[in-house]
Amino acid sequence: TGFTTTEVWQTPGAPAVFAEWRSDDPEAPTVLVYGHHDVQPAAREDGWDSEPFEPVVREGRLYARGAADDKGQVFFHTLGVRAHLAATGRTAPAVNLKLLIEGEEESGSPHFRALVEEHAERLAADAVIVSDTGMWSADTPTVCTGMRGLAECEIRLYGPDQDIHSGSFGGAVPNPATAAAHLVAALHDEHARVAVPGFYDGIVELTDRERRLFAELPFAEEQWLRTAKSYATHGEAGYTTLERIWARPTAEVNGIGGGYQGPGSKTIIPSTAMVKLSFRLVAGQDPDHIEKAVRAWAAEQVPAGIRHEIVFGAATRPCLTPLDHPALQSVVRGMGRAFEAPVRFTREGGSGPAADLQEVLGAPVLFLGISVPSDGWHAPNEKVELDLLLKGVETSAYLWGDLGEHWHDAP
CATH class of the missing domain: 3.30.70.360 (Alpha-Beta Plaits)
Incomplete structure (x- = not known):
């Protein structure tokens, strides 16, 4: 892609990949993009319509193991930085751009925190972008602001x-x-x-604004129950289903x-x-x-x-980025330009290695993902919508310029 530094970092398990491309602007912020190159096992006899490790395009969708989780969402950043340079005429990104692509996320990232601690100086960043998440739906672009x-x-x-x-x-x-x-x-x-x-x-309690923004999402509880294979909702009194699984x-x-x-x-x-x-x-x-x-x-x-x-067992810390954080606002503006639609906010009910990055590096974590629920992570016939993949490219291309322009505008 053109990164001036590319390295393979060994761990006691699978290796990680590190890349860095410094901006020519000495005042530029530094951004670290996280993703993973490992995938869940897959075989044709599991129910795939094609060989899982031979990508196939059908009806605007790319089918392959890792198409959405997470190779496709790593790939759009490589195209995004090319588009950023081509559209702006720059020879280096508007931010100091780093990538860390680990190889053990699907097995619980057992060596990830130690890797981050070992290379903390090399990984130092003002903000972290995690591209291992999804959106609410194809017509409702969303940005995740936290993970339990x-x-x-x-x-x-x-x-x-x-x-x-x-x-x-x-x-x-x-x-x-x-x-x-x-x-x-x-x-x-x-x-x-x-x-x-x-x-x-x-x-940290939910604010009235966050509750209002959650309520604006087109959430159909009956449909959600069908996905959950359950017959009723249940949980802490005084909170909606989305509030319970995201913020409680x-x-x-x-x-x-x-x-x-x-x-x-x-x-x-x-x-x-x-x-x-x-x-x-x-x-x-x-x-x-x-x-x-x-x-x-x-x-x-x-x-x-x-x-x-x-x-x-080993614990994972929660992470949360305030809605008014300048880096989050750049992600929202970039996604809004790419999708030409209002960007709403979600959280993730599950857990992942993002909290290790936030804790060790002391940087806010933002989530930029373009996958949709129908992509079938970990399932046969995993796919990614090609038009959404390209929207991810476009968002990434806008994001670096926006961060470079507005980072120092923040109070």
Whole structure:
């Protein structure tokens, strides 16, 4: 593409690619674009209509594994910087442009944070653009402003040293399966709020403006329920469905087990039980604080005579960019010019490595994605709409000039 620096950075797993192209303007801001080059496995026999790793164009769509997630959305930046230079007559971008394309996103980015920490000086930026997200729909261009964090754990409960007879001992010794059920029942109050003391400490509440902007999206709850394969909505009282999945913290039971699981009955008091929990976190929440709060809460719930241990996995911090941030305004203007339509705002209910970039580099994270829900990430016949891919190119081309022009206008 013309980047003056291109390097492969090794990790204990798959390598990452780094590229840099400095502006000829000494006052230019520095922007880092994040994406990933790895994809989910795919084979023709999974239900593909064509070979998944041989791109095919049909009816204005490009079908291939990674077409949307995430090779296509990395690719449009390479075309975008070319268009930016061609349209402006520049020989270097209007910003100091860096790309970091990792190779392990689909396996949880196990080595990504260490990679960012190792190369933090090389990756230093005023803003980060993450192009591994999507839009609301083809005719409703949107910019994501935040992504929830994640903490998850397994609570293991131990009672008798072995399974024992429920007739001989039932009602006289504590049952770990009953303790597991009690833990699950105590996780939420009657308003579906998380009942762990301290869980909501420090969270950034939704503003009236953000709630109004969410409400402007063409959200059809019945259609959403069909996608969710569910028959009713449920969640924290006082919030809409979109607010619950984008901007409110949650606690979910991912698994619960213990005792006899086979056919028929087996009248025992089991010796062990377990509960798997996950917590989606919003801006202002700290995974370390959540871990301490959950440990203290569980210790209060578990009855005497039941030993327990809690194992937490790796956590992901939430990230959120204020609506008035100058870099976000540049993304909105660039997308608005490309799509010739008003740009609305969303958040992501899931989690990803964006928070590591924000935390280690101390830079705001913006999301620029052009994929739509029908693209079928991780599914057979994954595709990208070619007209939207080109809109991504155009947005990228406008973005660098806008950032270069307006970055220093911000108060």
